[in-house]
Structure formats: C-alpha cells, structure tokens
Amino acid sequence: MAHAAAVAPDDHHYTSTGLSSWKVGFWAFIGSECLFFATLISTYLVYKGRSITGPYPEEILDIPLTTISTFVLLMSSLAMVLALDGVQRGSRKLALIWLGTVILLGATFLGFQVYEFNHFVHEGLTIGTNVFGSSFFVLTGFHGAHVAVGLIWLLTLWILAFRNKLPATDSLKVEIAGLYWHFVDVVWIVIFTLVYLIQ
C-alpha cells in the first residue's frame, strides 16, 4: 500500500475488469456509430439504381480522384498510430510531427471532398436532384462531418503537445482520439467500395 500511496493519482477511471472506463465507453460509442453509418449505407443501397433522372453514379463519380483521397485517409491512419507510439514513448517531437501529419492529411481529404461536392453541384447533382444525390450527399456528408470533428479533436491534442502538456501518462487521450480517427477511416473503406467501386 505504501508503494501505491507513493504513486501519483491519475484522472483515469477503471472498470471492475481493470480496463479503462473511458476506453470501454468509447468502444461502445464506436459500436453505436456502426449502426448509425449502417442506416446511411443501407439507405444508399436500397435506393441504388432507382433514380429516374440523372446524373447517375457511373456518369459522375471520379474514381482516380477518390482513390487518391482514400490513400490519403489510409495514410492518415498510419500517421495516427505513429503519433500514439510517439506519445507513449514520451517523445514530444514525434507526437508533434505525426499529429501534425494526421491533421494535414485529414484536411487534405476534406479538401478533396469539398472539391468533389462542388464539382457535382456544377454538374447538376445536388441533394435534391434524385435519390442518388440525396443518399450520396447525406452518407458522404455525415462522414465528412465526422472527419471535421476528428480534425478539431486532433488539433487540440497537437496544441497540448506543443505546449508540452501531453506526457506519456496522458496517452489515453491520444489513443481514444486515434480510435475515433481509425473508425472514420474504416467507414470510408466501406463507402469507397460500396459507393464508388461497386456501381
């Protein structure tokens, strides 16, 4: 007990399993997010091929551009896990470099999405044009909103690291942000296949 008393208390909470309650709770949140995106993906699939006016998916989806943005998001996940590794090692330099890389890559992905949406609107596809437009913009729009939230979250972590307030003992903060970011990535993996490649 003397040893335990000598250890500085932390602000993390643990369940009766010995696991971090933050982490268990966040995995439960991710499970619920699976259901959220499943409703949007289901809606897209149910209405697939039912548009009676164009533009249709095969006329407007740009596979080369989306392949690049998919690669960018995948690499951001790699950078995220390297950022966590840096924080866990107690390296402020690695944390700043890799968190900054995630933010840059995530912002690039969002830039691609803004360009794509803008291009579609100029081609005559809006959220009200047909059922493809409605289900496509709602699905990818909500995904983009998740990316934007993740970017804000990561930016706060980068600022913490910059101000030297993100020690290894606080790596759970980065780990949970990383879980969110990787989840956003796996959702895009599914969207890229079901929406873009299987037309």
Add this chain to the structure above:
Amino acid sequence: MQTEVVTGNRDGRHGGGSGHGAGAGDHGGSGHGGSGHGDARHGDGTHASPAFYWIIGGILTVITAVEVAIFYIPALDAVLVPSLLVLSAGKFLLVVMFFMHLKFDSRVFSGVFLAGLVLAMFMTVALVVLYHVLPAYDFMG
C-alpha cells in the same frame, strides 16, 4: 527491420506491469500499465513497433491499388463484386486489428465493438433484402 509485436494478457486483469499496478488488487498491472510503461499503455497490453505499422500501411496501399485495378479490368467484371467485398473486408480487418489494437487488446473491447458491428451488418442485409432484392420478384403472380 524490426517488426516485433509486444502483447500482454488479453483479459485485462493481470498485466504484470510495473506502472500503477502494485497494490491495486486485481486491477494491477494491466489496468494501470500492463506493459510496464506506467500508464502509457492503458493496459490492455498492446503495441507494435513503428516498422510493423509501416508494413500494415503498405499492405493497405497495395490492397487499395488492387481494388482499383480490378475495377478497371473488364475481364474481371464477373468477379468484381465478391473480389471487392473480400478486399474491403481485409482492409477493414487490418485497420481494426492492428491500428485500433483489437488484436492485442482485451477481448472486452472486441466484444463491445462486435456487438454493434454485427447488429449493423444484420440490419443492412435485412433492409437491402427487404427493400431492394425482394421487390424484384413478383410474389403475387
């Protein structure tokens, strides 16, 4: 190239770490520092080397390139959908198992995640069958 993967106990209760575990009962090592880095790992006994993560990133890139190649090769049209679904599932699994650490973390996390994922997959399949597949058949003659 170093690609070691350090694993801990998967039940999340007995980490054996030297972090905050001592004197904390059965919440010992794993809960407060299962891999001996204090609170850094949160127990769950998990990490791999950066080189290992780079390899996973490379595999994800290659799979994405193969997916796009299959999309553009007309001769593969017959196997397009099953191939893309398998490759996509492979990418999904790689990210979830290694980047999200489920492969090495406590099974509790896997269970909580899978509960939502399985429900989501069941719901998607059910909705697509009910509203997209079945209406294509005229059961009323």
